[in-house]
Amino acid sequence: MYDEDIWLEPKPIESINTESHDACIALSIDGQTLFMYNNSEENGGDIYYSRLDGDEWGVPVPLPGEVNTKYWEGHMTISSDEKVMYFSSDRPGGLGGRDIYKAEKLANGEWGNVTNLGPTINTSKNEDAPYLHLDKRTLYFSSEGFNSMGGYDVFYSEIDNGEWTEPINMGCPINTTENDKFYVYMDE
Numbered sequence: 001m002y003d004e005d006i007w008l009e010p011k012p013i014e015s016i017n018t019e020s021h022d023a024c025i026a027l028s029i030d031g032q033t034l035f036m037y038n039n040s041e042e043n044g045g046d047i048y049y050s051r052l053d054g055d056e057w058g059v060p061v062p063l064p065g066e067v068n069t070k071y072w073e074g075h076m077t078i079s080s081d082e083k084v085m086y087f088s089s090d091r092p093g094g095l096g097g098r099d100i101y102k103a104e105k106l107a108n109g110e111w112g113n114v115t116n117l118g119p120t121i122n123t124s125k126n127e128d129a130p131y132l133h134l135d136k137r138t139l140y141f142s143s144e145g146f147n148s149m150g151g152y153d154v155f156y157s158e159i160d161n162g163e164w165t166e167p168i169n170m171g172c173p174i175n176t177t178e179n180d181k182f183y184v185y186m187d188e
Contacts, residue, residue: 013057015050015056015057015058015059016034016036016050016057016059016060018038020038020039020040021037021038021039021040022036022038024036025037025047025074025076026076026077028082029082029134031052032051032052033049033050033052033082034049034050035047035048035049035063035076035078036048036049036050036060037074038060039072039074043062043068044071044072045071045072045073045074046062046068046073047062047063047067047073047074047076048061048062048063049061049063063111064109064110064111065103065106065110065111065112066110066112066113066114067085067087067101067103067111069089069091071090071091071092072090072091072098073087073088073089073091074088074128075087075088075128075130075182076088077131077132077139079132079136080134080136081136082105083104083105084102084104084105084132084136085105085111086100086101086102086117086130086132086139086141087100087103087130088100088127088128088130089101094116094122095116095118095119095123095124096122096125096126096127096145097126098126098127098128099116099127100116100121100122100127100128100141101114101115101116101117102114102115102117117164118164120163120164120165120166120167121139121157121167122145123143123144123145123146124145125143125144125145126143126144126145126152127141127142127143127144127145128141128142128152128181129141129142129152129181129183131182131184133185134187137158137159137160138157138158138185139156139157139158139164140170140183140184140185141154141155141156141157141167142155142179142180142181142183143155143167146167146169147169148169149169149172149176149177150177150178151177151178151179151180152179152180152181153169153170153175153180154169154170154174154175154180154181154183155167155168155169155170156168170183
């Protein structure tokens with residue numbers, strides 16, 4: 001928490017933390033839904049969510065629908081209207097180890113119509129850490145493929161007439177010879 005230019009001592013959110021590996025991976029634009037990664041022996045790594053009720057977070061529940069599988073689903077981003085989600089997974093049928101997929105929110109509240117973003121975005125190497133700009137058309141992500149400077153580099157692509165443009169490497173100083181992931185664009 002933040003109070004008059006001073007960060008207060010952090011406090012664990014008891015309803016969210018488990019004995020497994022937990023990580024906050026996204027927050028809805030209205031700040032009312034927190035998306036988390038949870039990895040346990042049972043799930044292989046799945047996406048969960050929790051809703052804010054007053055000033056208390058509810059117990060996380062698995063994302064409903066077709067996003068979570070017995071494989072790893074670890075990072076995601078959601079559109080500002082909360083109708084589209086992009087996530088990374090190592091499920092079978094992809095182009096590499098980890099690929100980026102799209103899911104749509106269905107009328108029943110579940111996530112479905114899961115599709116791989118294809119060879120314009122995904123390579124035979126790993127793609128991960130998607131972040132969708134508020135404009136709902138610019139996707140930032142990290143990749144070990146394309147023209148990487150070393151490890152993962154941050155790239156961006158825009159959707160144009162339903163097709164993704166050729167990804168552009170963000171270059172220095174955003175990218176280094178190390179792994180560069182979890183880029184978030186902030187307007188002032």
